Structures are given as structure tokens and as C-alpha cells.
Amino acid sequence: MKPRISLTRQLAVAMAAQATIATMVSTAAFYIVYGVLERERIVSPLPPGVEDTTWLDVTITLSVCVVGVLLAWLVAVRLARRIVRPLGAVGEAAHRIAEGDLATRVAVIGEAHGETAQLIADFNAMADRLQRMSDDMKVWNAQIAHELRTPLTIFRGRLQGARDGVFALDEALIVGLMQQVEGLTRLVEDLRSVSLADSGQLHLMLSDVDLAAELSEMTPILSSMLTPAGFGLDMALRPGTVRADPARIRQAILALVDNARRHADPCVLRISTEWTDETAAITVADRGPGLAAGFQDHAFRQFARGMPTPGGSGLGLAVVQSIARAHGGDATYARSADWAMFRIILPRSTAS
Incomplete structure (x- = not known):
């Protein structure tokens, strides 16, 4: 050599x-x-x-x-x-x-x-991003293990109890196990959505979507989520068209409603649409306590939790923001005197 x-x-x-x-x-x-x-x-x-x-x-x-x-x-x-x-x-x-x-x-x-100074600045920025990604990965691994452990432990305990004759393998046990499976399925889908968004691979199937019609069609499933928890539903929908993926919009709305159901006090949940020349906004508002003052800046991060809630993964708001940003918009939170408001902001369709 x-x-x-x-x-x-x-x-x-x-x-x-x-x-x-x-x-x-x-x-x-x-x-x-x-x-x-x-x-x-x-x-x-x-x-x-x-x-x-x-x-x-x-x-x-x-x-x-x-x-x-x-x-x-x-x-x-x-x-x-x-x-x-x-x-x-x-x-x-x-x-x-x-x-x-x-x-x-x-x-x-x-x-x-000149170029050498820019090289150093870019290198340090790259190193910062690598370190943040490494730290986030460690947190993700720990959080995912934590989130999976509880339902899997319940699942295993119920099955082992049924095998040993401790629990009767009846409809109630099967319903409980199905609920755990549904929770695991939702967690996996949320993890998938957030991971795809972080890597820029959250692909959208875009079409012209009438938000009022799309949200109106969701009324039965939203009511089925809210009514058992003591919530009502008020839809104040102004018609208008956006260029969006309807399946992802439904996923984001379900995540916001589920978030309100878990954290807000029972009330009438209000879902509304607002329009400007350039954007459309979907607002999900409740009369609950809202986000704590020190938690607002972190609420949309993965696995962020303001308070422990049974069944919650801390991914719901992160999924909402990921979907909004994939559309070129964003997700925000605001508090008024009476309402805690989560808003999905989307660019308007040129066809509207």
C-alpha cells in the first residue's frame, strides 16, 4: 500500500x-x-x-x-x-x-x-440529528416494550387461566380477549403511521373530499364511541372540498375523538369545519380540562402523556399531527374559556 x-x-x-x-x-x-x-x-x-x-x-x-x-x-x-x-x-x-x-x-x-465553515455547520447539524434519532430510538424501544407488555400479559394470563380451568372459556372471556387484540392492532397501526411519517414514507391516496359529507358518514361510529362514556356529539359542518386521503382523515378524527373520550369530562363533543381562502380546518372541541400548561408543547410527540390513562398509548396526537403534515398542513391545540380545541389544518383543494 x-x-x-x-x-x-x-x-x-x-x-x-x-x-x-x-x-x-x-x-x-x-x-x-x-x-x-x-x-x-x-x-x-x-x-x-x-x-x-x-x-x-x-x-x-x-x-x-x-x-x-x-x-x-x-x-x-x-x-x-x-x-x-x-x-x-x-x-x-x-x-x-x-x-x-x-x-x-x-x-x-x-x-x-465559506464552504469549509458551512461544512462544519452541516456536519454538526447532522450529528445533532443522529444523536436525537438514537435517543428517540431508545425511548421508542422502551415505550413499545411497555405498551406491548400489559396487553400481552393480560392475554397470556386469561388464556393460561382458561387452560387451567380458572376461567370459563365463555363469551365474556372471548370479548375481553378480542378487546385486547383490538388494542394491540390499534397500537401497531399507530406505530406504523408515525414511523412512516417520520421517514417520509406515509403515502396518501389523494382525492377531492367533501369534508362535511365525509364527517357526516362517521356519525354512527363516533356516537358508538362516545355514548357509552357519557358524551354527546354535535356536528357543525360547513361544506367544502379539500385534496386529501379520506382514510387518513378518518383515522385522524377517530384518534382525536378517542383522545377526548379518554381525557375529557363527559360533555357534548363538538366537531366543526372552518374555511379560509387557502386552508380548511377540522376542529374537535370538548369542555374538559384540556392540556396542562407545561404539556402543550409536548402533546404531539410520540408517547407523550399528560396523565396516565388506561388503554392509552400516547400515540394518538402524534398520529394526528403526522397525518396533517403529510397533507402539507398541521395539527394544533388551543384553549378558550369554555373549550379545549384540537384542530387539523389542511390546504384547500384547487377544485373547490
Whole structure:
């Protein structure tokens, strides 16, 4: 394996060679041009006995060549250091990150300007994102294990009890087991949706959707969710069209209604649509306590919970925001004197 030549030495040698070649070409060009001018009698030839080239000429030419090479070498070394030091720092940091030290960052370097300064900034931003992703993955693994453990433990306990004769394998037991299966299915689908959104792979089947008609069709299933928990339902829907994936919109609405059912005090849940020239908004409002003041900024994060709730995974609002952002919109929370309002904002369809 050939030994590596440093970038500093390569630049210095290249610039010194360039200076030498430039001096030699300039000298040769001078004599050639002067010879042509003499032959064409544009300039007077030298008197007889006077040599065209003297040792003084040679000495001057060589001196200029040496000085040019030295100056080129000094300039190349200085320039190379300004380039190589930031690159070396980035390379060393990248090597440490490759070995698993995700906390590594490149310190500010005075010689870094322009593209090298931008390279350092981009590298540090990349390292920050990698570390956040690694930390999030650790949290995700712990949270997923926690969320799966409870229903699986219940499932296993009920089945083992039925096998041992402790529980009768009757309709009530089967219904309870089906509820656990449904909870696991919902958790898996929520995890899938959030993961796809984070990776930019949450693909949408877009069409022109009349929100009022779409939400009206959901009234029976929404009522079946709310009525047993003591909630009523009020639909205040203004018609209008958006370019959206109707299945994902239904998923987001179900997540918001389920969130209200779990956390709000029994009341009449209000679902409304609002329109501007550029956006459409679906609002799910309840008269419950709403989000705690210190929790509002974290409510839409994965596995975020304001308070422990049986059956909740902490993914509902994260799913809502992921779906809204996949449509080019967003999900927000606001509090008025009487209402806690979760809002899905979508861009309007050009067809409306």
C-alpha cells in the first residue's frame, strides 16, 4: 500500500510546479517573440558581437524562478492549512461518530471560511440529528416494550387461566380477549403511521373530499364511541372540498375523538369545519380540562402523556399531527374559556 501524501504537500508541490512552469514558459515566449520581431525587422537586431543571452540574463531568470517557487510554496502551505485543518477536524469527528461516539462535534475553527465553515455547520447539524434519532430510538424501544407488555400479559394470563380451568372459556372471556387484540392492532397501526411519517414514507391516496359529507358518514361510529362514556356529539359542518386521503382523515378524527373520550369530562363533543381562502380546518372541541400548561408543547410527540390513562398509548396526537403534515398542513391545540380545541389544518383543494 502506497503511503498517503498529505493534502498540504500536494498543494504546495502543485503550486511550486505551476510557478516554475509559468516562469519558464514566460522566458521562452519572450525569446521566441523577440526573435520573430527581429526577423520581421519590427525591432532592430543587436549589434555585431553582442550576445543575445548573457549570464546575467540567466541569473536573473533563475532568480525569478526560485523566488516565484518560494512564494508559491508559502502561499500554498498557508492556503492548504486553511483548507486541511477544517477538513481534518471533520474527518476526525466523523471517525469518532463511526465508532459510536454520537456526542462528537467539531469546534469552531478560525481558519474555516465559506464552504469549509458551512461544512462544519452541516456536519454538526447532522450529528445533532443522529444523536436525537438514537435517543428517540431508545425511548421508542422502551415505550413499545411497555405498551406491548400489559396487553400481552393480560392475554397470556386469561388464556393460561382458561387452560387451567380458572376461567370459563365463555363469551365474556372471548370479548375481553378480542378487546385486547383490538388494542394491540390499534397500537401497531399507530406505530406504523408515525414511523412512516417520520421517514417520509406515509403515502396518501389523494382525492377531492367533501369534508362535511365525509364527517357526516362517521356519525354512527363516533356516537358508538362516545355514548357509552357519557358524551354527546354535535356536528357543525360547513361544506367544502379539500385534496386529501379520506382514510387518513378518518383515522385522524377517530384518534382525536378517542383522545377526548379518554381525557375529557363527559360533555357534548363538538366537531366543526372552518374555511379560509387557502386552508380548511377540522376542529374537535370538548369542555374538559384540556392540556396542562407545561404539556402543550409536548402533546404531539410520540408517547407523550399528560396523565396516565388506561388503554392509552400516547400515540394518538402524534398520529394526528403526522397525518396533517403529510397533507402539507398541521395539527394544533388551543384553549378558550369554555373549550379545549384540537384542530387539523389542511390546504384547500384547487377544485373547490
